[in-house]
Amino acid sequence: GKFLDGLLLEGQMAPILFILVAFPCTIVAVGLAVWHIYRHLVNYTEPTYQRYIVRIIFMVP
Numbered sequence: 534g535k536f537l538d539g540l541l542l543e544g545q546m547a548p549i550l551f552i553l554v555a556f557p558c559t560i561v562a563v564g565l566a567v568w569h570i571y572r573h574l575v576n577y578t579e580p581t582y583q584r585y586i587v588r589i590i591f592m593v594p
Contacts (some may be wrong), residue, residue, distance in 0.1 A: 566593035 539569050569590050 565592045566590050 569585055573587050573590070577583055
């Protein structure tokens with residue numbers, strides 16, 4: 534509505550909207566990456582493959 538139009542038209546307010554969207558996405562991505570790394574290390578049954586998988590997942594945070 535009117536509030537969003539003001540945010541998108543005013544050059545100084547638009548970055549705030551982007552931050553409000555990007556910050557939660559970043560928190561979720563880092564949380565999921567940490568959780569996946571933890572699960573791979575707890576269930577470390579295929580070291581040959583999981584070593585590389587953990588390295589790839591670690592690129593997110």
